[in-house]
Amino acid sequence: MLTVRAPATSANLGSGFDVFGVALGTPADVVRVERAPETTISVTGAGSEYIPEDPEKNTVGAVAKALDAPARIRIDKGVRPSSGLGSSAASAAAAAVALNALYDRGRTREELVPIAAEGEALVSGEAHADNVAPSLLGGFTVVTDDGVTQVDASVPVVVCLPDISVSTRDARGVVPESATMDELVDTVGNAATLAVGMSRNDPDLVGTGMADTVVTPERTKLIDGYDRVREAALEAGATGVTVSGAGPGILAVCHRGDQRAIASAMVDAFDAAGVESRAYQTTVSEGATLYRDGS
Numbered sequence: 001m002l003t004v005r006a007p008a009t010s011a012n013l014g015s016g017f018d019v020f021g022v023a024l025g026t027p028a029d030v031v032r033v034e035r036a037p038e039t040t041i042s043v044t045g046a047g048s049e050y051i052p053e054d055p056e057k058n059t060v061g062a063v064a065k066a067l068d069a070p071a072r073i074r075i076d077k078g079v080r081p082s083s084g085l086g087s088s089a090a091s092a093a094a095a096a097v098a099l100n101a102l103y104d105r106g107r108t109r110e111e112l113v114p115i116a117a118e119g120e121a122l123v124s125g126e127a128h129a130d131n132v133a134p135s136l137l138g139g140f141t142v143v144t145d146d147g148v149t150q151v152d153a154s155v156p157v158v159v160c161l162p163d164i165s166v167s168t169r170d171a172r173g174v175v176p177e178s179a180t181m182d183e184l185v186d187t188v189g190n191a192a193t194l195a196v197g198m199s200r201n202d203p204d205l206v207g208t209g210m211a212d213t214v215v216t217p218e219r220t221k222l223i224d225g226y227d228r229v230r231e232a233a234l235e236a237g238a239t240g241v242t243v244s245g246a247g248p249g250i251l252a253v254c255h256r257g258d259q260r261a262i263a264s265a266m267v268d269a270f271d272a273a274g275v276e277s278r279a280y281q282t283t284v285s286e287g288a289t290l291y292r293d294g295s
C-alpha cells in the first residue's frame with residue numbers, strides 16, 4: 001500500500017486567473033492505493049457525502065484511467081469540496097503521485113500535472129491545472145500552455161472558509177468574456193509584482209500584486225459578507241486579500257506573526273454577516289508527499 005498526502009491549494013491569487021497557484025501547509029487530502037484488477041474508490045472525511053465514489057465521476061478515477069493504473073483507492077478528505085481550496089485537485093494530485101509510484105510509471109512531477117488535470121476536466125468542464133500544479137510541485141506555480149514554472153516560497157497566509165458552497169463550474173460562469181486594454185495593463189503589472197514578491201518571499205509585494213479588477217469583482221458577488229471580511233483582514237494587518245480559487249474561500253496574505261489576529265478578524269466578520277466559517281493559519285508550503293508501506 002502507498003499513501004500520499006497532497007495539500008490544499010489556492011489558485012488565481014487575484015491577478016493570475018487560471019495561471020497562478022500556491023500550495024498551502026494545511027488542510028490536505030490523504031490518498032491510499034493498492035493494486036487491484038479494477039478501480040474502486042471510497043471517500044471519508046470533510047464533505048465526503050457530496051463526493052461521488054463512481055470512478056467515472058471522481059477526479060481520482062480519471063487519473064487512474066490516464067495512468068492505466070487500476071487500484072483500490074481510499075480518499076480521506078481534509079479539503080472540503082467546492083471550497084476554493086482545490087479539493088478535487090488535492091485528491092487528483094495525491095492519486096497521480098501514488099499510482100505513478102504503485103505502477104512504476106516513472107513520470108516526473110511536472111509530467112503528472114496534465115494527468116492530474118484530467119480530473120479537473122471531469123468536475124469543472126476544463127482541464128485547468130492551476131490547482132493540481134502547486135499540489136504536486138509545492139510553492140508558487142505559474143501554469144501556461146507552454147508548461148509549469150515553480151518557485152519555492154513560504155509566504156504566510158490565512159484562508160477563511162465560509163460555510164457556503166460555490167461550485168467552480170458556477171464561478172466560471174460569471175467570468176467576463178473580455179477585458180479592456182487598461183485592465184490588461186493593470187493585470188500585467190499586478191501579476192508581475194506578485195511573481196517577484198513570491199520569488200523574494202515578500203508579503204507586501206505579493207499582497208499588492210493580488211489586486212484584480214477583471215475576474216475577482218464578479219466572483220465576490222457570490223460570497224455573502226466578502227467586503228466586510230476583506231476590510232476586517234486588512235485592518236488586522238493583511239497585506240492583500242482576494243478570493244481563493246473560485247471561492248467561497250477567502251485568501252489573506254500577511255507577515256509572519258499576524259496570522260492569528262487576521263484569522264480571528266475574518267471569522268468574526270463572517271459571523272457578523274450571519275455566515276459561519278473557519279480559518280486556516282498557514283504558509284505557502286511543499287507539494288504532495290509520498291509514504292511507502294505506511295511509513
Ligand SMILES: Nc1ncnc2c1ncn2[C@@H]1O[C@H](COP(=O)(O)OP(=O)(O)OP(=O)(O)O)[C@@H](O)[C@H]1O
Pocket residue numbers: 011050051052057058059060075080081082083084085086087088089091092123124131166167168169244245246247
Ligand atoms: N476526489 C474529489 N474530491 C473533491 N471533490 C470531488 C472529487 N471527485 C469529484 N469531486 C466533485 O468535484 C466538485 C468539487 O470541485 P470544485 O472544483 O467545485 O471545488 P474545489 O476543488 O474545492 O474548488 P476550487 O477548484 O475552486 O479550488 C464537487 O462536485 C465534487 O463532488
Ligand SMILES: N[C@@H](CCO)C(=O)O
Pocket residue numbers: 011012017018019084086128130131168171172244245246
Ligand atoms: N482558475 C480556476 C481555479 C478553480 O479553483 C478558477 O478560478 O475557475
